[in-house]
Amino acid sequence: MPAGLPLQPHDGCAGSSSAEGDRRNEVSEKAFAPGETVGAAELARAGLLLLGEQAAIDATAVFVPADAEGAMRRIEIGAGVRVGAYAVICGSACIGENAQAEEHTIVGKPEKGYAAGHLYPGAGARTQISPGVVVRAGTVIYAGVQAGAGTVIGHHTLLRSFVTVGEDTQLGHTPTVERAARIGDGVRCSPGSHITSSCVLAARVFLGAGIRTINDRELVWREAGREPELVPPRFERGAKAGSGSVVLAGVVIGENALVGAGSVVTRDVPAGATAYGVPARVRDRHGGRRRSTPKEATLL
Numbered sequence: 001m002p003a004g005l006p007l008q009p010h011d012g013c014a015g016s017s018s019a020e021g022d023r024r025n026e027v028s029e030k031a032f033a034p035g036e037t038v039g040a041a042e043l044a045r046a047g048l049l050l051l052g053e054q055a056a057i058d059a060t061a062v063f064v065p066a067d068a069e070g071a072m073r074r075i076e077i078g079a080g081v082r083v084g085a086y087a088v089i090c091g092s093a094c095i096g097e098n099a100q101a102e103e104h105t106i107v108g109k110p111e112k113g114y115a116a117g118h119l120y121p122g123a124g125a126r127t128q129i130s131p132g133v134v135v136r137a138g139t140v141i142y143a144g145v146q147a148g149a150g151t152v153i154g155h156h157t158l159l160r161s162f163v164t165v166g167e168d169t170q171l172g173h174t175p176t177v178e179r180a181a182r183i184g185d186g187v188r189c190s191p192g193s194h195i196t197s198s199c200v201l202a203a204r205v206f207l208g209a210g211i212r213t214i215n216d217r218e219l220v221w222r223e224a225g226r227e228p229e230l231v232p233p234r235f236e237r238g239a240k241a242g243s244g245s246v247v248l249a250g251v252v253i254g255e256n257a258l259v260g261a262g263s264v265v266t267r268d269v270p271a272g273a274t275a276y277g278v279p280a281r282v283r284d285r286h287g288g289r290r291r292s293t294p295k296e297a298t299l300l
């Protein structure tokens, strides 16, 4: 903590909902310009930093209390939190007890720009990093993200707006997780995957390295009068996908199903089944081709 920084009561943020937290954190005075960066001491003097005991904020870390629309929001840093060198923490971020935001992390960045039929105005939103979360160096976390207790977010991860990550999940380095994707508890992601917008990874899903998930069926791109139909894939509880696999729009990988490395999965994989190949087909382990049953999807 920089010398002379006043301690302020911080009662933890893990239990608050986004809406409640946002209301609590919005303040009316216009102390700082939209996007202006300030140091911890200045933010605390303005009453916009709630700081727990023994939090350690590197002197080079900066804070951005006002979003692009000029809305000013408090920032909450829990007891024992460590904020590393050159970290950027934005308004309405709440970092729970003993969490870490390592060097060059950005937490709570408001989304600004156009994407998939929506204009994002740069509005801030409550960003909740729960107790004990480790955000490794170089990670960018957009506004509205929630990360559950004990989760580890690997180096250079990108979590776009309103992504939720459950408890005790591990994201290896460099995954890109698009808007509103939902990642459950106890999930393991090896490095380098792309999780498309609104994709669901239920609890205890395992992803190998470099998996691609797709939510656009037809690759509609700037065609007059046509909007893409975006249907994200879904991985049910305990599903596993091998490295380099590609999962197309709307596909459901069933509970405890397994997708082989390098597969292109075009249709649903039934619960408990193993599917691999291009396109993926359900097979017995060790190479046998399976006969279909009426309940199974049309992969066979």
Ligand SMILES: CC(C)(COP(=O)(O)OP(=O)(O)OC[C@H]1O[C@@H](n2cnc3c(N)ncnc32)[C@H](O)[C@@H]1OP(=O)(O)O)[C@@H](O)C(=O)NCCC(=O)NCCS
Pocket: 190, 207, 208, 209, 241, 242, 243, 258, 259, 260, 261, 262, 263, 274, 275, 276, 277, 278, 284, 285, 286, 287
């Ligand atoms: C799909 C998988 C589970 C199959 O394992 P298996 O049942 O032991 O399969 P085998 O090694 O006995 O191979 C059986 C046949 O399927 C083929 N095969 C195996 N995996 C394949 C795959 N992913 N894609 C295409 N063909 C595959 C083999 O070449 C073999 O064909 P053959 O009989 O003509 O020689 C495994 O190969 C796999 O892909 N595991 C994923 C591992 C992974 O990505 N881990 C992530 C680490 S981060």
